[in-house]
Amino acid sequence: MVVPSSPLKFADETEERYFRTFQNETAAELEGWFDSSFWHRLILQACVEEPFTQKVVTALAAMxxxxxxxxxxxxxxxHxxxxxxxxEFAYKQYQKALQEMRNALEKAGDSRKALIGxxxxxxxxxxxxxTASAHAHAISGQRLxxxxxxxxxxxxPLEIGIxxxxxxxxxxxxxxAANFFNCQxxxxxxxxxxxxxxxxxxEGDxxxxxxxxxxETMRDAHRYAMLMFRRIIHxxxxxxxxxxDGRISTNSNFQILEEGVSALSISPGKDQSPEPQVADPYAFAVQQGQCSLELSRWRSAFSGLYERIMLSTDKREQAAAKSLSK
Structure with a gap:
């Protein structure tokens, strides 16, 4: 558990209690199986720097x-x-946080604070x-x-995407963490x-x-996996x-992590678009092959690490490895 470098000021005992809940429970739940400094260090530091961050995390913990x-x-x-x-406490804290966030970001266009917010x-x-509101904010975050x-x-160029x-x-x-916007x-x-x-x-060719x-590490395996996943999603x-538009149809669901990109079929359809986009069957076949090849290469690179982790006693890392291998 990371402790903020400076003492935090709380409006009351309830706010402090939910901050401790975030620190001890909610941050780990949001982080999931993969270690990241975002939830356990950077967010706690941001609570010291910006009051709106502290209010949002207490709202998250309460909710x-x-x-x-x-x-x-x-x-x-x-009950x-x-x-x-x-x-009620969560919604009140959240509304206060939104107002403070608007005021803070209007005064100084800080991209880092805006992304965190x-x-x-x-x-x-x-x-x-x-869902609709989360989606709208995700679009704003992605643009930012x-x-x-x-x-x-x-x-x-070898760091693009990771x-x-x-x-x-x-x-x-x-x-x-902000790449979450893309998936959202x-x-x-x-x-x-x-x-x-x-x-x-x-992205990240x-x-x-x-x-x-x-x-060599789950951190590397996870970052390359997420980049690969975003590329496949796009x-x-x-x-x-x-x-x-009626030009291309998929004849089955995309089973990305299990089977790679499923086959695509080309249908003639009618051109109702004022600026038609040309569907090239050969280009999509190449694209499908590239996605499948990347997935195979990633699995090969991960196999040795996966076997070592499965032989270890680290249950959390085992769960993380299993979630990536599905």
Whole structure:
């Protein structure tokens, strides 16, 4: 557990209690199986630097606690009252955080703080089931991330997609956490056209071309896996956008991690688009082969590390390895 470098100021005992809950429980739940400094160090540091961060994390902790209580206990009168109190506190903290966030970001256009704020907002909206709102914030976060990356181009092309191009400004783990926006947008009513997905599926071409033959750490395996996953998602989305135009249809679900990209079939359809996009069957066949090859190369690089982890006694790392190997 990381302790903030400076003492935090709390409005009352309830706020402090939920901050400790975030520190001891919620951060680990959000982090999942993969170690990252984002939730356990960078967010706690941000709580010292920006009051809105502290309010969002206490809102997350309170809402998470209320949902667990509701799920794990009988809904008698006393429990319903506690859940109602926790939920009310969470929403009040969240509304205060949003106002403070707007004020802070209007005064200083800090991309790092804005990305952190956007990630936290997406997490809260997702937790309470506001899918449309989470999606809208994810779109904003993705645009912010892309703008920052344009302003800070990579000096080393082999780091594209797996590291920050300027870690002294925005750390690697914040960039990796912000890549969540890309997946969030792609998973729900993605507004981006096929041409944009065609561009984004080439993210990290050189990085993937020089992927290690053997991964030494789960951190590396995970980062390359997430880059590969984003590239595959954009390949699927590109096809889906063209399928909506009646030119390309998928004849089965995409079983990415198990079977690679499924076959694509070309259908003639009618051209109803004012600016038709040409569907090239050969190009898509090549694209499918590239996705399958990348997946095979990644699995080969991961196999030795996976076997070593399965022989270890680290249950958390074993769970992480199993989640990647599915």
């Amino acid at each position: 998470s606690t209320s949902k667990k209580l509701l799920h794990n206990t009988d809904t008698d009168t006393s 319903r009252a506690i859940v109602a109190q926790q939920t 956007c990630i936290l907002v997406c997490c809260f909206e997702s937790l309470v089931g506001n 991330l892309e703008q920052w990356l344009v302003q800070h181009p990579y000096k080393n 590291a920050s191009p300027a870690s002294h400004l925005i750390e690697d783990d914040i960039i990796q 947008v792609s998973a729900y009513l993605d507004p981006r056209p096929a041409s944009e997905h065609a561009r984004l599926r080439h 050189e990085t993937m071309a020089h992927m290690p033959h053997k991964f 390949s699927i989305r590109e096809v889906a956008e063209l399928a909506g």
